[in-house]
Amino acid sequence: MKPHQSRFLDLALDRQVLRFGQFTLKSGRVSPYFFNAGLFDSGAALGTLGKCYAEALDDAGLQFDMLFGPAYKGIPLATALAVAMACRGRDVPVAFNRKEAKAHGEGGSLIGAPVRGRVLIVDDVITAGTAIRESIGIIRAAGGEPCGVLIALDRQERGQSGDLSAAQEVTAEFGLPVIAVAGLDELLAHADERPQVAAHKDALVSYRAAYGSRR
Ligand code: OMP
Numbered sequence: 618m619k620p621h622q623s624r625f626l627d628l629a630l631d632r633q634v635l636r637f638g639q640f641t642l643k644s645g646r647v648s649p650y651f652f653n654a655g656l657f658d659s660g661a662a663l664g665t666l667g668k669c670y671a672e673a674l675d676d677a678g679l680q681f682d683m684l685f686g687p688a689y690k691g692i693p694l695a696t697a698l699a700v701a702m703a704c705r706g707r708d709v710p711v712a713f714n715r716k717e718a719k720a721h722g723e724g725g726s727l728i729g730a731p732v733r734g735r736v737l738i739v740d741d742v743i744t745a746g747t748a749i750r751e752s753i754g755i756i757r758a759a760g761g762e763p764c765g766v767l768i769a770l771d772r773q774e775r776g777q778s779g780d781l782s783a784a785q786e787v788t789a790e791f792g793l794p795v796i797a798v799a800g801l802d803e804l805l806a807h808a809d810e811r812p813q814v815a816a817h818k819d820a821l822v823s824y825r826a827a828y829g830s831r832r
């Protein structure tokens with residue numbers, strides 16, 4: 618596990634972004650853990666998260682022209698990454714969408730920099746990939762070309778087609794790399810070092826056996 622992955626998981630645990638219990642997901646699956654990125658809710662938390670995203674991107678070496686944060690949770694996440702990148706000397710344009718188009722004032726459903734060139738989608742978590750598919754459509758309709766997806770946590774669950782994870786399906790279907798700061802694999806590795814995770818390791822392993830990707 619890389620240092621930024623461990624820092625990210627510790628932050629998520631400290632801030633209760635990562636919680637254990639029984640949670641019904643958008644997919645209907647009942648999960649022993651949930652990742653609520655809305656609880657990265659202070660400047661310090663978003664600052665650390667932004668740096669973790671930036672380090673995951675460095676590792677991946679992906680080329681892109683701008684960032685897109687899907688409403689709502691992706692908005693502060695893409696912004697945090699943009700600020701982290703600016704602190705490292707790259708001023709990257711950032712845009713995001715509204716869920717409901719605005720009919721007055723500047724109008725439209727996109728906010729921020731014009732959507733063009735190679736667009737990196739920045740979001741919180743991928744389970745079945747529905748949210749990512751929506752973003753791809755929004756970016757293309759606006760004239761940009763999605764070039765990849767950066768998420769905080771990859772739950773590494775099977776998508777719609779069978780053995781592949783939802784992230785692997787997005788790559789297979791759209792040719793887009795999906796980069797995650799950490800995945801269920803890293804969370805399980807972290808369980809061996811952090812007692813608050815260790816207590817839930819068996820439940821996590823059973824869940825992965827039921828719904829985890831097989832490749
Ligand atoms: P997919 O659209 O199925 O990939 O699921 C992503 C969305 O699921 C997120 O944007 C959240 O709305 C929600 N979610 C979480 O936020 N955290 C989780 O741990 C799991 C889910 C989920 O419902 O699968």
